[in-house]
Amino acid sequence: MSLLSYDPTTWWGIGLLVAFYVFGFLHILHALMNTRTSQGTIAWIACLISVPFFAIPLYWMLGRSRFTGYIRARRSNDIQLKNIIDGMHKTLLQYSVDLPEEDVIERAATELGGLPFTRGNSLQVLINGKSTFEHLFSAIARAEKYICVNFFIVKTDKVGMKFQKALIERARSGVKVYFLFDEIGSHKLTSTYLGELRDAGVQCEAFGSGRRLLSRLQMNFRNHRKIAVVDGREAFLGGLNVGDEYLGRDKRFGDWRDTHLHLKGPSVQAVQLVFLEDWFWACDRVPELLWETETFPADQKTAIIPTGPADPTDSWKLLVAEAANSSRKRLWITSPYFVPDDGVMTALQLAALRGVDVRIMLPAVADHLLVWLSSFAYYEQSIPFGVKLFRYADGFLHQKVLLIDDRMAAVGTANLDNRSFRLNFEVTAFVSDQTFIRQISDMLSEDFSRCAEVKLEEFTEKSFLFRAACRAARLMAPIQ
Structure with a gap:
């Protein structure tokens, strides 16, 4: 039988197979030039050569070394945002600490994070969930202007419902509430939970979803930050998400050992800058925040260092x-x-x-x-x-x-x-x-x-x- 007598569907299948291998070769070139480790490069090349029809979609989801399209606020073309960032960098520099040459880890941290060590801060170490949630919910209740929260995981259990109730109460009192959550980490958040927040006036955004199709394919990247800022005057960051297990209520783990920080002073503005950058990525909007700062007698020297896959290096x-x-x-x-x-x-x-x-x-x-x-x-x-x-x-x-x-x-x-x-x-x-x-x-x-x-x-x-x-x-x- 001659090739010309083959069914057209056969030719279609052959053409599709050839296209996959050609497309796979292009991905091989991308992996060769962009994958950070030799082991990763070899693994992806082997997969893209042998099974391109499986490897190509996996490469888009798991193989990218950088979060493509992430708009870093410090480099943004948005005029309003750029003015805020530039202004806050100048303000933070007024409280910055001169670092001696021998302070190598400090110099590396500020170079990589892009934010300086500042003086005039007051830091409180919060050990475990009871202390952390008491301070966090108390700060939320004190909010007069706005609340910014960004958590990797938010659950709909007892602590999660208390968290929702606290945000709703403040929103109904006229406080602006900006709620950012990671789409993968908080995948169990229900539409009912979010709908009740939005009905009360809380602005809710998922990190990693939305208008960018390319970003939706990059499922391997997560926003693992746990941040809260109240009125630009106090901030929280550390290891705790919002869920019952962080209070030791999950029998699988027993007591939960974690550490969080309660910050006041110029470092709060640095935490707020990190939130601003993430929020802008999620929705292309600049939230209305306060950028005045104050110092405290404790005068603790601190640098807030954000890191992630949008950085030029690891x-x-x-x-x-x-x-x-x-x-x-x-x-x-x-x-x-x-x-x-x-x-x-x-x-x-x-x-x-x-x-x-x-x-x-x-x-x-x-x-x-x-x-x-x-x-x-x-x-x-x-x-x-x-x-x-x-x-x-x-x-x-x-x-x-x-x-x-x-x-x-x-x-x-x-x-x-x-x-x-x-x-x-x-x-x-x-x-x-x-x-x-x-x-x-x-x-x-x-x-x-x-x-x-x-x-x-x-x-x-x-x-x-x-x-x-x-x-x-x-x-x-x-x-x-």
């Missing part, structure tokens, strides 16, 4: 590596997830080898199985080099805290994993105030007393199937 990864490289006595890190890449792992190893007390506190129980399994696969790269791993046994550990020697502490939303390094929008407060550092040191010392130090045998003497599962989970680290 900012959070570089900051963690620099923290390890610049540490001289101790480097204490707490994170629910421990999936470092090779660069961060090398920096941690070298710090431990030169005598730094490198401790990493992790949960003993899992909330995300793959990430929990992945952490075991790093035991052999950590413990033999002197990196000490601890498992928190008194409930679930979720706080994201960093302590460098006796000179810097950081509290925020970023974890020690690929998501926070490359895929999530995060925000962290770096603090060089000695009173604050001692407070964080005492807090973490208490936490370590509730931990068990990990032994290498807890991985090497496990069953073959468990070790294989851990290594397989580690391979999926880029999409966990």
